[in-house]
Amino acid sequence: MAIGKILVVDDDSNLLEVISMRLESAGYDVITALQEEDALDAVRTELFDVSVLDLQLSDMDGITLMERIHNINPHIPVIILTAFGSIESAVEAMQRGAYSYLTKPFDHRELLLQIRNAMESSRLALEIKRLQRLLEEKYDAGNIVAKSREMQLVLDLVTRIAGTDSTVFINGESGTGKELIAKAVHVGSGRKDKPxxxxxxxxxxxxxLESELFGYEKGAFTGAVQSSKGLFAQAGNGTIFLDEIGDMSLALQSKILRILQERQFYPLGGKQAVEVDVRVIVATNKDLQNEVKEGNFREDLYYRIHVIPVKLPPLRNRKEDIPALVDHFLEEFNQKMKIRVKGLTSQAMQKLMMHEWPGNVRELKNSIEYAMALTRKDVISEDLILQAAMQPSGILKSFKEAKSEFEKEYLLNLLKITHGNVSRASELAGKYRADFYQLLKKHNLKPDEYKK
Ligand SMILES: Nc1ncnc2c1ncn2[C@@H]1O[C@H](COP(=O)(O)OP(=O)(O)OP(=O)(O)O)[C@@H](O)[C@H]1O
Ligand SMILES: [Mg+2]
Structure with a gap:
């Protein structure tokens, strides 16, 4: 039995034959078409898993054909073949719903790989629709854009693990969507109606942090005028999300470890143990294994939380997501700003596809917001999108990043002014010496280097 059915459309009969031979020997059932009408007839009468289309056909353009095919069957992933140097139209095809593109001449192994990916991702897409419906019922965490295979695999994993009670470990660069995924896990689980x-x-x-997490009894410390329920208790039978767990102190790490092992804890000043029944999700943008090696993170806690790892790929490794994310954010900000921006020029889109996105999805989202706020036309032009994406400082950083940079600059200035005198510097900053040392350590600043 064939492993899949492929429709190949090209007006070059030689190429058509070569491709079809390659695909058949790889085990696919192949139907070829030299002309638009033949292609459409085939789509009307048979079910295809993937379609491969030449973008420059003699009697029509490939994008229009793709749209007609999608009118008949919206679920066929289309792989576009394009001549070298016409990347702009390939990008446009992606915007209009192509799955991916290949530049001629291409390696047939690359074509096979893309076909396999496309088939896998349409299978996953169905699964994901199911998850998204589930998520939409609860709130808009259902708005997770996942067009790339990488992200579809992530969502597939999320659907499969959501229902278990295992600890989920989310890792990914800043702005890749860790919090979004954490919420999706919660909403996809049986705990979705709990906090x-x-x-x-x-x-x-x-x-x-300690009193936040565990709560305290009245009189546990000065200022504890009444008892307070910690977050672990507030989470009830729900989910607790420990974000940026890589930044937790070693002392607190041992307490968390104990909770996870014993499934109970004592509030500060309390004698009565509190039972915990919470799902734990953690996230970090650090390489925790490396932090363990460096002695900054407890190895035993690492193994305790590293049960189901979910790795979020950086945006630069899944650029197929960009057009869909752009559409998603256009819609979101059109609603929020009560405007009607239709889209981006294809040059602007191309710029986005070329950008490396160090700040990942958050940076893309900010760029779109920025351009939408500034545009005077209903289509965003290249220069505007560049302005946003290339903003050197400030607004496109996360709050945390901006704060950390400010902190370092501030400490540096203090050390310079006081010539590395920590007592004096901490006094000027209004901080305890111990806390001040902590801050210096965090930013890897050595007071000795500023002594006269
Ligand atoms: N796949 C996606 N679809 C739609 N929106 C997304 C997607 N990924 C991220 N976003 C949006 O991008 C922004 C950043 O995502 P999020 O806060 O989850 O990232 P993060 O990895 O937790 O970042 P940080 O490390 O900076 O805390 C959010 O506004 C989120 O809604
Ligand atoms: Mg986050």
Missing amino acids: FVAINCAAIPDAL
């Missing part, structure tokens, strides 16, 4: 409690372990000072 989802998120805490950013990097944003809260150590001492506070």
Whole structure:
């Protein structure tokens, strides 16, 4: 039995024959068409898994044909073949719904790979529709764009693990969607009607974090005028999301480890153990294995939380997601800003496809927002998108990044002014010496280097 049925359309009969031979010997059932009408007839009468289309056909253009095919069967992934040097039209084809493109001349192994990916991703797409419906019922965490195979695999994993109670470990660069995925896991689980409690372990000072997580009894410390339920307790039978867990101090790491092992904890100043029944999801943008090696992260905790790893690929490795993300954000901001921007010029889209996206999806989202806020036309032009994407500083950074940079600059100036005198510097900053040392350590600053 054939492993899949492929429609190949090209007006070059030699090429058609070569491709069809290659695909058949790889085990596919292949139907070829030299002309538009033959192609459309085939789509009307048979079910194809994938279609491969030449973009420059003599009697019509490939994009129009693709759209006609999609009118008949919207689920066929289309792989576009394009001549070298016409990347712009390939990008346009992607915007209009092509799955991917190949530049001629191409290696047949590359074509086989893309066909396999396309088939896999349409299978996954169905699964994902199911998940998204589930998610949409709850709230708009269903708006996860996942066109690339990489992201579809992530969502596929999410659907399969959501229902279990295993700890999920989400890792990925800043802005790749870790929090979005954490919510998706919660919403896809049986705990979806229970609380989802998120805490950013990097944003809260150590001492506070402990009382935040575990709560305290009245009188546990000065200022504890009444008892408070910690986040673990607030999460009830729901999910707790420990974001940026790689930034947690070693002391707190041992406490978390104990909770995960014993499934109970004591609030500060409390004598009564509190049972926990929560799903734990953690996220970090650090390479935790490396942090373990460096002694910054407990190995035993690492193994305890590293149960189901979910790795979010950086945007630069899944550029097929860009057109769909752009559409998604256009719609979102059109609604929010009450405007009607239709889209991007194809040059602008091409710029986005070429950009490396160090800030990942968040950076793309910010760029679109920026361009939409500034555009005077209903189509965003290349120069505007560039302005946004190339913003050197400030607005396109995450708050955390911006804060950290400011902090370092500030400390540096203090050290310069005080010539590395930490007592003086901490006094000027209004910080305890110990805390100040911590800050210096965090930014890898050595006071000795600033001594006269
Ligand atoms: N696949 C996606 N589809 C739609 N929106 C996305 C997707 N991925 C990320 N986003 C959006 O991009 C922004 C950043 O995502 P998120 O906050 O989840 O990233 P993060 O990995 O937690 O970032 P950080 O490491 O900076 O905390 C959010 O506004 C999110 O909604
Ligand atoms: Mg985050």
